[in-house]
Amino acid sequence: MAQRKxxxxxxxxxxxxxxxxxxxxxxxxxxxxxxxxxxxxxxxxTATEEWHRIHxxxxxxxxxxxxxxxxxxxxxxYSDYINATRRMNESDAIIETxxxxxxxxxxxxxxxALSQLNSIAPKLGLTVESRLKILEPKQEVKNDKPIFDIxxxxxxxxx
Numbered sequence: 834m835a836q837r838k839x840x841x842x843x844x845x846x847x848x849x850x851x852x853x854x855x856x857x858x859x860x861x862x863x864x865x866x867x868x869x870x871x872x873x874x875x876x877x878x879t880a881t882e883e884w885h886r887i888h889x890x891x892x893x894x895x896x897x898x899x900x901x902x903x904x905x906x907x908x909x910x911y912s913d914y915i916n917a918t919r920r921m922n923e924s925d926a927i928i929e930t931x932x933x934x935x936x937x938x939x940x941x942x943x944x945x946a947l948s949q950l951n952s953i954a955p956k957l958g959l960t961v962e963s964r965l966k967i968l969e970p971k972q973e974v975k976n977d978k979p980i981f982d983i984x985x986x987x988x989x990x991x992x
Contacts, residue, residue, distance in 0.1 A: 866898040873905050879912035880905075887959070894958040907953045914946035 868891060872884035884904070891904065917939040927934050955963040 867892070868896055868898050868900060868904060872908070873901070876905060876908055877912050877916075879915050880908040883908040883911045891957065896957055900957065903953055903957055907950065907957065907959070910946045910949035910953065914943055914950065917942040917946065 868888065870888055872881045872888075876884060887904075887908070896904065921937055921939045921943070924937060924939075926937050926940060928937050954960045958964050
């Protein structure tokens with residue numbers, strides 16, 4: 834999902850009307866209710882610590898209270914990953930059962946949590962790549978075609 838660039842980051846030439854519309858949209862975005870500094874009570878201790886770690890950083894990005902679900906899900910997925918890793922360090926990756934061997938369930942928890950983290954982080958601007966997309970200047974397309982070819986006209990002096 835491509836993120837929209839702020840008007841101040843636009844390198845292309847926009848019409849006055851397009852600039853005004855973009856400026857109004859950005860102003861409306863700034864008026865959204867900010868994300869609360871206090872984490873939701875349903876987060877466990879590790880997720881709460883992650884909330885406190887990333888909240889000041891999220892204030893620099895256009896994240897609002899409307900994003901509460903995404904931020905809290907990110908923090909809980911982070912916690913699930915960390916806690917599953919800790920539990921795996923205390924046991925083997927392969928577990929012996931009465932029916933044979935099976936993969937430690939914490940491996941599945943880690944894999945699913947990592948998948949969630951990788952899905953949510955770019956939506957919140959938490960990856961380098963997602964932030965670079967916001968700041969990346971638009972490349973101007975150089976068109977070497979003559980104006981006559983662009984509009985499908987003949988370059989005849991005879992009219």
